[in-house]
Amino acid sequence: MASKANKPALLIDGKRRDGRGFGDLRPLNIEAGILKNADGSAYVEWGNNKVLAAVYGPREVQPRHTADPLRAVIKCRYAMAPFSSIGEHGRTGPNRRAIEISKVTREVFENVVMLSEFPNSQINIFIEILQSDGGTRAAGITAASVALADSGLYIRDMVYSVSVGKIDGKLALDLDMIEDNYSEADMPVAIAPRNNEILLLQMDGNYSREEIDRAIDMVLEAGKTISAKQREALRSSYSGASR
Amino acid sequence: MRELVTPGELLFERPVRMEYTFIDNNRTYAKVVGLFEKERATLIPLEGIWTPRIDDTVVGTVVKGRNSVYEIDLSYFKRSILIGGMHETELTPGQVIQAQIKDIEDYRTLILFRHRVLSGGVLIEIKPAKVPRLIGRNNTMVNQISELTGTTMVVGMNGVVWLRGGDVGLATEAVLKVETEAHMQGLTERVREMLQQETKR
Numbered sequence: 001m002a003s004k005a006n007k008p009a010l011l012i013d014g015k016r017r018d019g020r021g022f023g024d025l026r027p028l029n030i031e032a033g034i035l036k037n038a039d040g041s042a043y044v045e046w047g048n049n050k051v052l053a054a055v056y057g058p059r060e061v062q063p064r065h066t067a068d069p070l071r072a073v074i075k076c077r078y079a080m081a082p083f084s085s086i087g088e089h090g091r092t093g094p095n096r097r098a099i100e101i102s103k104v105t106r107e108v109f110e111n112v113v114m115l116s117e118f119p120n121s122q123i124n125i126f127i128e129i130l131q132s133d134g135g136t137r138a139a140g141i142t143a144a145s146v147a148l149a150d151s152g153l154y155i156r157d158m159v160y161s162v163s164v165g166k167i168d169g170k171l172a173l174d175l176d177m178i179e180d181n182y183s184e185a186d187m188p189v190a191i192a193p194r195n196n197e198i199l200l201l202q203m204d205g206n207y208s209r210e211e212i213d214r215a216i217d218m219v220l221e222a223g224k225t226i227s228a229k230q231r232e233a234l235r236s237s238y239s240g241a242s243r
Numbered sequence: 244m245r246e247l248v249t250p251g252e253l254l255f256e257r258p259v260r261m262e263y264t265f266i267d268n269n270r271t272y273a274k275v276v277g278l279f280e281k282e283r284a285t286l287i288p289l290e291g292i293w294t295p296r297i298d299d300t301v302v303g304t305v306v307k308g309r310n311s312v313y314e315i316d317l318s319y320f321k322r323s324i325l326i327g328g329m330h331e332t333e334l335t336p337g338q339v340i341q342a343q344i345k346d347i348e349d350y351r352t353l354i355l356f357r358h359r360v361l362s363g364g365v366l367i368e369i370k371p372a373k374v375p376r377l378i379g380r381n382n383t384m385v386n387q388i389s390e391l392t393g394t395t396m397v398v399g400m401n402g403v404v405w406l407r408g409g410d411v412g413l414a415t416e417a418v419l420k421v422e423t424e425a426h427m428q429g430l431t432e433r434v435r436e437m438l439q440q441e442t443k444r
Contacts, residue, residue, distance in 0.1 A: 040290065058292060060320040069350065114265070114274065117294075119350040121320065149250050152290030152372055154274040156265065157251035194251045194272065231249045234276050238247060238289060238426050 007182045010167045017179065022172045025162070025222050030143070030233035032150045040151025042233065044143040047176060048133035053143035055151040058121030066122075071115035073122050076106035078140055080129040101137045108141055108161075108190050108199045114154040123153065134177035135163050138188050141200070146230050150237070159199060160226040161190035164215040171211060173218050187212075189219045193227050196220060245278045245428070248286070254279060263288050278426060289426050293319065293371035293401055295353055297344050302366070302399030305338045315340065315355060317401045318368060323353040334358075339366060339405060341397050361397060364407030367415055369422040371402035376425040377418060384431055388417045391438040413441050 010017060020026070026047030035041035038054035045051075061067035078101040079094065094102075109125060125148070127140035141161035148155050165175040166185040180186055185205030192199055198216075207215065248254065254264060255271040263275045263286045273279065277288040295301075303317040311327040313334055325342055327334070334340065339362070342355040369377065377398055378385055389396045393409025406414050417434055424430055 039292075058320060118292075149276055150290060152275055152288060152292055154263075154265075155250045156267075156272070156274065158249060192251070194253075194267075231252075234249050235247055238276075 008178060010179055010182060011170070016167070016172060018176070022170055023218055023221065025174045025225060026176065028226065028229050030146055030229050032146050032233040032237040038147070038151075040147040040149070040153070042143045042146035042150060044139050044146075046135070046139045046142070047174075048131060049129070049136055049139045050131040051136065051139045051143045052128045052130060053140065053147040054126045054128075055123065055144070055147040055153070056126075057123035057151070057153065058118040059124070061120065061122040067120050070119055072113070072118035072120075074106050074109055074113065074115070074125060075122060076102045076109065076125040076127070076144075078102045078105055078127045078129075078137070080132060080136070084129045084132045101140070104200055104202065105137065105141055105144065108159055109144065109148065111197075111199050112145070112155050112157055112159055112192060113148065114156065117154050132177070134175050134180040135188070138162050138174075138190070141190050142226060142230065146233055149230075149234055157192040157194045158227065158230050159190050159192050160223050160230060161188060161200060162219055162222055162226060163188040164218055166205065166207065166211070171215055171218060173222055187215055189216065191219060191223055193223055245280050247276070247289075247426075248273045248279045249276055250274055254281075254286070255284075259284055261286060263291075288372055290370070291372035293374075295319070295321070295344055295347055295400075297346065299344045299400040300341060300398075301344065301353075301355065301401045302339065302341050302361070302397055302403040302405050303401070304366075305334045305336050305340060307336055309333065315342070317353070317399070318403055319353075319401050321351060321353055323355055325355040325358055327356075327358060334360070338362075339364070341399070341405070361405050361407070364395075364405050365411060365415075367404050367406065367418060369402050369404060369418060371400065373422045373425045374398060374400055374402055376430070377404070377421045379431060384421060384434070387431065387435055388414055388438065391435070391442060392417070410442070413438065416441075 029045040031043045034043050040055040042053045129136045138161040145159040165183040167183045187203040190200035252273045258266045259271045275288040277286045279286045303315040306314040306316050313325040315323045315325050317323050340358045342358040345356040346354040392414040394414040395407045397405040
């Protein structure tokens with residue numbers, strides 16, 4: 001695993017390993033509505049990440065005692081496929097990490113879905129990582145928000161998420177797995193673009209105050225691209241709709 | 244001019260009360276994917292869930308029950324109870340009925356009344372969001388399909404459609420065409436063309 005002894009060169013001639021600049025995203029491709037059985041679904045390819053998200057609901061609450069008579073409850077499951085990883089993640093079954101990511105993802109969407117419109121019901125969000133290469137929780141949130149919009153549930157906004165890390169003392173957007181493992185810091189952020197609310201902010205490592213400010217600016221800048229891709233995915237699933 | 248909007252998109256810089264939108268900070272935003280017409284201030288959702296309303300017509304199958312109280316399967320996650328008249332014939336499980344929503348109790352149970360037994364025929368399910376399009380303005384779409392195919396149709400707001408008689412296969416095809424192309428304009432025309440071509444053969 002990551003240690004100083006076997007650290008690869010993260011910066012080559014002032015550029016990142018894959019030739020990206022510090023504020024560049026990996027190639028992102030989103031498709032909406034690809035699972036017929038789900039109420040809403042999306043597939044995201046983000047660099048080497050491949051993520052499938054499906055949304056079901058509103059449906060009957062299971063188990064019954066978790067029902068809320070005034071609003072819907074969201075149940076979120078983030079899971080990595082056993083074959084998903086180039087590293088050591090992705091053993092079968094929920095582990096500490098998957099449970100944590102499921103929880104933070106659920107909390108992101110509790111702020112966005114209009115829960116009081118669906119009292120006494122349950123909304124299921126499934127995020128399945130088919131192939132992972134760093135930044136899967138961000139990719140998962142980005143995919144799930146397209147799936148939610150595709151399901152027709154009432155939502156206030158389409159959330160996007162991306163991480164900012166620090167490699168060799170420099171801030172870099174959207175770390176891949178190797179960069180992440182040997183970085184000094186990594187910070188996934190989820191944003192609701194309508195008024196740039198921050199819905200998720202986790203951090204590994206250390207940032208100075210100014211670095212956090214700069215990191216958030218980088219996220220907001222890149223977010224324009226991600227948001228546009230998300231909305232484009234929904235549009236193209238209804239080709240010919242505006243005519 | 245209809246424009247496709249996505250959730251969170253700004254529709255008006257002022258608060259406008261319309262369906263499928265929300266107002267925040269005196270601005271109007273979309274809360275679903277839909278087609279937006281600025282002049283008429285309407286947003287037609289392309290995906291969506293059925294929110295039961297009183298007086299909605301629904302189609303479902305009897306699950307169980309006796310003594311004029313029956314549980315009905317509406318392909319909806321909430322329980323629905325049909326209360327029939329005292330002196331009517333008993334319904335048996337499996338029978339298909341059409342009914343109206345009388346009341347929604349505690350957001351939990353739908354109470355149905357004014358039922359009618361639909362015997363024979365087939366049921367198909369479509370997305371509830373597409374039902375208004377299948378009915379059409381003043382029932383134009385349903386009437387057109389049933390006239391051209393000779394099929395009797397009952398469309399439930401819950402997305403269950405009952406068909407009997409005539410060319411059921413062709414009618415089913417037309418219904419599914421409406422479901423997949425609900426967002427495109429001039430659909431009534433195209434469905435008529437399709438049906439006329441098929442019936443000529």
